[in-house]
Amino acid sequence: DVKVTQSSRYLVKRTGEKVFLECVQDMDHENMFWYRQDPGLGLRLIYFSYDVKMKEKGDIPEGYSVSREKKERFSLILESASTNQTSMYLCASSSSQAGEQYFGPGTRLTVT
Amino acid sequence: GQSLEQPSEVTAVEGAIVQINCTYQTSGFYGLSWYQQHDGGAPTFLSYNALDGLEETGRFSSFLSRSDSYGYLLLQELQMKDSASYFCAAILTGGGNKLTFGTGTQLKVEL
Numbered sequence: 001d002v003k004v005t006q007s008s009r010y011l012v013k014r015t016g017e018k019v020f021l022e023c024v025q026d027m028d029h030e031n032m033f034w035y036r037q038d039p040g041l042g043l044r045l046i047y048f049s050y051d052v053k054m055k056e057k058g059d060i061p062e063g064y065s066v067s068r069e070k071k072e073r074f075s076l077i078l079e080s081a082s083t084n085q086t087s088m089y090l091c092a093s094s095s096s097q098a099g100e101q102y103f104g105p106g107t108r109l110t111v112t
Numbered sequence: 113g114q115s116l117e118q119p120s121e122v123t124a125v126e127g128a129i130v131q132i133n134c135t136y137q138t139s140g141f142y143g144l145s146w147y148q149q150h151d152g153g154a155p156t157f158l159s160y161n162a163l164d165g166l167e168e169t170g171r172f173s174s175f176l177s178r179s180d181s182y183g184y185l186l187l188q189e190l191q192m193k194d195s196a197s198y199f200c201a202a203i204l205t206g207g208g209n210k211l212t213f214g215t216g217t218q219l220k221v222e223l
Contacts (some may be wrong), residue, residue, distance in 0.1 A: 033210075033211075035213075037210045040120075042199060043199065044213070045210065046213070048208055048210055050208035058210075059114075059212070090155070092155075095209075096210040098160050098162075098209075099144070099160035099201070099203045099211065100145065101159060101209065101211060102157075103155050104125065104154060106154060
């Protein structure tokens, strides 16, 4: 069965902390994505990666960076967390152009 | 920029048919996908249209018209478990299966 896992379901951090969100997929997919989801705004793409060590900015990359050292793992880094980064973060992976992405369960991050 | 518009809420009764519309303005459009998301859950893939016309998968069908920059998701024989948010998402050219999502439609199914 296809599986995308995320390191935490809920996370509370303080303003200014460095935050790491981890995502692992077991499907040997080339493409991996990080989104944030906020009420009324849908899912917005932060960064994506189409190969190991390759990354591209999405629509809202400011304040975030990513790392992909291995094919199965894609990390999202908040260099200095701010309250406006409080959100649900969703990781996804895919292998094809067929519009199908597989999502992890999400991490609800609260920055206080 | 890229934008996809959907109604924010739709309400229908159990057993009925409901259509959720999506109009898009994107550059480099490749196809349209639909996702379902229950409260507290992850989005799950429902369907994909690369060509104009209707794609049917059980009770769900999806339609695309490239000339009108328009698509819809049709849900038949509605069940209470269909209450969820539904998102259209445009697949853009450029590789990587990158998606741009609409803001979502909350479907409420009532008895």
